[in-house]
Amino acid sequence: MTSPTTNSTALITGASSGIGAIYAERLAHRGYNLVLVARNRERLDRIAVRLADETGRTIEIIQADLNKAPDLARVEKVLQTDASINLLINNAGLGAVGPLLASKVDKMVDIINLNVVALTRLSYAIAPGFVARGGGSIINIASIVGLAPELLNGVYGASKAYVIALSRSLKQELAEKNVYVQAVLPGATATDFWELSGKPVSELDSAIVMSAEDMVDAALVAFDQQEFITIPALPEIEDWNAYEAARQKLLPNLSRQHPATRYRVIA
Numbered sequence: 679m680t681s682p683t684t685n686s687t688a689l690i691t692g693a694s695s696g697i698g699a700i701y702a703e704r705l706a707h708r709g710y711n712l713v714l715v716a717r718n719r720e721r722l723d724r725i726a727v728r729l730a731d732e733t734g735r736t737i738e739i740i741q742a743d744l745n746k747a748p749d750l751a752r753v754e755k756v757l758q759t760d761a762s763i764n765l766l767i768n769n770a771g772l773g774a775v776g777p778l779l780a781s782k783v784d785k786m787v788d789i790i791n792l793n794v795v796a797l798t799r800l801s802y803a804i805a806p807g808f809v810a811r812g813g814g815s816i817i818n819i820a821s822i823v824g825l826a827p828e829l830l831n832g833v834y835g836a837s838k839a840y841v842i843a844l845s846r847s848l849k850q851e852l853a854e855k856n857v858y859v860q861a862v863l864p865g866a867t868a869t870d871f872w873e874l875s876g877k878p879v880s881e882l883d884s885a886i887v888m889s890a891e892d893m894v895d896a897a898l899v900a901f902d903q904q905e906f907i908t909i910p911a912l913p914e915i916e917d918w919n920a921y922e923a924a925r926q927k928l929l930p931n932l933s934r935q936h937p938a939t940r941y942r943v944i945a
């Protein structure tokens with residue numbers, strides 16, 4: 679991956695803490711100017727001042743709740759009009775760890791609105807500009823539960839499966855337009871996600887929990903290599919390649935004129 683030019687800008691959602699804040703730090707030190715989006719203005723201010731002092735980069739902040747239509751529209755407008763933005767990181771998200779039947783439906787709708795609707799609208803807001811300008815990058819923060827939704831709350835897993843599916847479609851559609859799409863699938867990561875979801879990270883087996891710093895650093899190595907699906911914890915890439923090969927083998931047979939033999943009606 680080439681180094682950013684002096685007017686390259688990354689917009690990061692969910693940038694006030696955890697994974698988003700670490701992306702902000704790493705990218706500022708790589709030479710990116712930043713637009714940081716989150717609800718917590720005080721945290722954003724602290725990060726912006728520190729990174730501007732450390733790196734000399736321009737750090738703008740947008741206080742916004744992406745589950746609120748007017749706030750989401752403001753961020754969309756920035757993506758549509760700021761031609762310096764050549765990297766969008768869709769990191770903002772909500773999670774849940776409890777079973778579906780023990781969860782409140784309004785909380786599940788909030789998860790869908792942020793993890794699915796907001797991410798989709800922001801991707802749609804930036805993609806035409808990337809195509810018109812001849813390139814850009816979108817990083818979508820998904821999760822391993824997008825592949826294994828049975829591990830946590832089903833709505834959360836389904837929302838992350840959507841992120842993977844949308845990323846795959848965008849990759850296919852935009853590859854020839856010089857737009858790079860990366861889907862990052864973290865496992866359990868030491869952030870406030872767990873506390874906010876009702877299960878402190880201290881209750882997890884430490885052997886499965888990666889630091890947020892290690893997760894982001896691994897994802898950026900993969901970003902430099904232009905990898906599509908990035909699973910920072912997966913030891914052997916051959917395992918993913920086998921999974922993808924099996925998926926590809928299914929594709930020609932998923933839609934056919936006649937039912938499979940096993941479904942034939944016996945007279």
